[in-house]
Amino acid sequence: NAGVMQNPRHLVRRRGQEARLRCSPMKGHSHVYWYRQLPEEGLKFMVYLQKENIIDESGMPKERFSAEFPKEGPSILRIQQVVRGDSAAYFCASSPGYGNTIYFGEGSWLTVV
Amino acid sequence: TQLLEQSPQFLSIQEGENLTVYCNSSSVFSSLQWYRQEPGEGPVLLVTVVTGGEVKKLKRLTFQFGDARKDSSLHITAAQPGDTGLYLCAGASFQGAQKLVFGQGTRLTINP
Numbered sequence: 001n002a003g004v005m006q007n008p009r010h011l012v013r014r015r016g017q018e019a020r021l022r023c024s025p026m027k028g029h030s031h032v033y034w035y036r037q038l039p040e041e042g043l044k045f046m047v048y049l050q051k052e053n054i055i056d057e058s059g060m061p062k063e064r065f066s067a068e069f070p071k072e073g074p075s076i077l078r079i080q081q082v083v084r085g086d087s088a089a090y091f092c093a094s095s096p097g098y099g100n101t102i103y104f105g106e107g108s109w110l111t112v113v
Numbered sequence: 114t115q116l117l118e119q120s121p122q123f124l125s126i127q128e129g130e131n132l133t134v135y136c137n138s139s140s141v142f143s144s145l146q147w148y149r150q151e152p153g154e155g156p157v158l159l160v161t162v163v164t165g166g167e168v169k170k171l172k173r174l175t176f177q178f179g180d181a182r183k184d185s186s187l188h189i190t191a192a193q194p195g196d197t198g199l200y201l202c203a204g205a206s207f208q209g210a211q212k213l214v215f216g217q218g219t220r221l222t223i224n225p
Contacts, residue, residue, distance in 0.1 A: 004155075031211065033211055035213075035215075041217060042117075042201065042215035042216055042217040042218055043156070043201070043203075043213075043215040044215070045212045045213060045214075048211050048212065056211075056212060058212070059212070091155050091156070095211065098211065099211075101146075101158060101161060102211060102213070103158065104148075104155035104156045104157070104158075105155050106153075106154050106155045107153075107154065107155045109153075
């Protein structure tokens with residue numbers, strides 16, 4: 001886990017608000033992944049990004065969810081108009097390249113009230 | 114859709130006993146990882162197995178990848194209370210190595 005930094009660790013949002021989750025990859029890593037863990041379920045892949053590019057977003061819900069990894073700064077997972085079903089732990093992971101082991105951050109816990 | 118079935122989902126045993134956790138799929142994976150996750154934290158990688166039939170040992174933990182690369186097992190010898198936690202297996206496909214498919218996890222409790 002060391003090195004992949006996520007913030008905030010805990011976030012509470014009212015229904016209809018926006019949630020922004022940030023992820024700074026490990027030093028030297030240019031590949032970032034987002035996974036979601038719903039209560040009592042395993043982790044589910046959401047999106048895979050490299051700097052300024054979305055490589056695979058097949059796990060992203062079609063609406064309200066977006067992700068970016070700009071040239072400078074952290075990767076951001078954005079959820080618009082949150083609903084109760086969005087309450088989950090969102091994990092970011094990073095790797096130095098394709099095919100390498102990925103390392104997870106400690107997660108951001110989103111609660112929608 | 115690739116699926117990984119972990120069993121058992123819950124396991125509570127006494128300190129000193131041995132246990133095995135299974136991870137099964139009908140799909141073939143290029144590699145399989147085992148993670149341990151503590152409450153409120155992210156998954157921590159324990160091991161990656163890549164070759165069919167591969168066996169890796171990490172102190173009292175033994176990991177095996179099935180010959181056909183569809184299943185894996187985690188065996189713990191002489192379990193200790195410190196082994197308590199959630200154990201997750203995750204498979205990587207040949208088409209998308211970074212798009213891990215996770216099992217639902219095995220919640221292990223070792224009672225002193």
